[in-house]
Amino acid sequence: MxxxxxxxxxxxxxxxxxxxxxxxxxxxxxxxxxKPPSPKHNPTTEAKVELGKKLYFDPRYSASGTVSCNTCHNLMEGSDDGRPTSMGVFGRTGPRNAPPVWNAAFMSTQFWDGRAKNLEEQAKGPITAGVEMGMGSMDMAVERVISIDGYRELFAKAFPGDSNPTTVDNFVKAVAAFERTLITPNSxxxxxxxxxxxxxxxxxxxxxxxxxxxxxxxxxxxxxxxxxxxxxxxxxxxxxxxxxxxxxxxxxxxxxxxxxxxxxxxxxxxxxxxxxxxxxxxxxxxxxxxxxxxxxxxxxxxxxxxxxxxxxxxxxxxxxxxxxxxxGLTGEFPEITMPRLPSNPGETVVEVSGDAESVSAH
Known part of the structure; x- marks a missing residue:
């Protein structure tokens, strides 16, 4: 038997x-x-973390230009926003509470329902979610970011071996690399x-x-x-x-x-x-x-x-x-300063429109 x-x-x-x-x-x-993990598929480097930090705090690749990762996951506090459910672009709210990003490096799945297998997959979700950052696609978000000269230089520095470093995959790798540094040991x-x-x-x-x-x-x-x-x-x-x-x-x-x-x-x-x-x-x-x-x-x-x-x-x-x-589970937080973001002098990268639907779908 x-x-x-x-x-x-x-x-x-x-x-x-x-x-x-x-x-x-x-x-x-x-x-x-x-020490946080540094996975083989995305080894942590100082240049990646620097780029990822800027992307984490930058609201300009949301549909309205008002919502960044830090908006809902505030690193100046518990890495949430203190609301029952977070408010995204154009005042929209979702059905679930924002989970903290601190120590997310030690989770093998992401989101409340575990639908993202790692931080790289997780980084894509909010950008195209209609109730969060509301962009029509990840490609649109990356195009908006790399329209800024300073970002193109940062991508090239973070991914020096790539013939085309300004890709969606590299975008989320950089955000994930920064998020893996957000650990709070020694409680x-x-x-x-x-x-x-x-x-x-x-x-x-x-x-x-x-x-x-x-x-x-x-x-x-x-x-x-x-x-x-x-x-x-x-x-x-x-x-x-x-x-x-x-x-x-x-x-x-x-x-x-x-x-x-x-x-x-x-x-x-x-x-x-x-x-x-x-x-x-x-x-x-x-x-x-x-x-x-x-x-x-x-x-x-x-x-x-x-x-x-x-x-x-x-x-x-x-x-x-x-x-x-x-x-007693509150740990020691790393010192985080707000980053200076790259700019395009004399012009905006955020579309000027009063129509929420047209902005998010463009």
Whole structure:
């Protein structure tokens, strides 16, 4: 009789069950790496990062000339925008909360539904999305950028071996290279697990144990607290159904069933309400919470997660302690100065039109 091989999903479920059943002492707490990855398909260079940084902060390749990557993913704060859902060109808003870019380098898939396998693919999405940057195509965006002399020089410097460096692929490679530098290691938690037992307060240590004992680590595990993505092949993310337990007041109160999750893109019944497990790094800086941004505070988010994911009514003390621990996940942010962008003296590269539809479709 042929042995039945366990599926990846069953293995993950079994691992999750073991984590829930375990205790804080048995859990393998891991620090965030202090250096970002540099993938073979897009090795990081100083010139790429410089170009990518300028592109990240430049709003001129949006349809209205008003929205940059930083508009919705503000690096001067938690790398979101503090809104339930972000506002793109011409005041349009989308259905989902802007996920943070800090530590996105340690995620093997991107977006809430994991539809982009890496940061390069992710960089294309917002540019052509009608509710975000609204350009008709990536080619249009690149054409607008390279109409500026200074950008052509930066592309040539970043991709010196290419006969035609000003391509869509190089555009997104540069943005991704910059985004991979956006990591926040050496949080109080990281210092604690490396041996400095004074880095966390007694309450935070208690919250750390509670976080594991109630079952949070069954999903929010690993160095980035987003599941074992760092050990997975690129594009093979770690997903969880949300909400798992629906017979409670929070599901209706926060409209948690309205979004179909991954199923909205794949059309598969098995993907209904499935989402990539988000990182908890710097989570205190990214309110409001969840895919729809409907929960305003972190203590309430912890209560909701306890009920809809673990079917547990967490006590006030448990919530307070877990929130204290989550505060210890805020890391050290790299110094970021606003870049000086290349200009075309005497002329604009943004089309002048009062018709939103004609601008985005041009």
């Amino acid at each position: 042929k042995a039945i091989q366990p599926t990846r999903g069953r293995l993950l479920a079994a691992a999750a069950a073991l984590l829930v059943a375990g205790n804080a002492a048995a859990y393998d707490w891991q620090a965030l790496p202090e 109080p938690y990281d210092q604690y697990v490396k041996g400095d037992k004074s880095a966390l307060s007694d309450q935070q240590v208690r919250g750390m144990k509670t976080f594991n004992e109630v079952g949070c680590t069954s999903c929010h595990s690993g160095p980035a607290f987003n599941g074992p993505q760092m050990n997975m092949p690129e594009g093979q993310g770690f997903y969880q159904k949300f909400p798992t337990f629906t017979d409670n007041e929070y599901v209706k109160k926060y409209n948690l069933m309205a979004d179909k999750g991954r199923a909205r893109g794949t059309g598969k019944e098995s993907d209904l309400h499935m989402y990539k497990v988000p990182t908890l790094r710097n989570v205190t800086l990214t309110a409001p919470y969840f895919h729809n941004g409907q929960v305003e505070t972190l203590p309430e988010a912890v209560r909701v997660m306890g009920k809809v994911q673990l079917n547990k009514d967490l006590s006030k003390q448990q919530v307070t302690d877990i929130v204290a621990f989550l505060n």
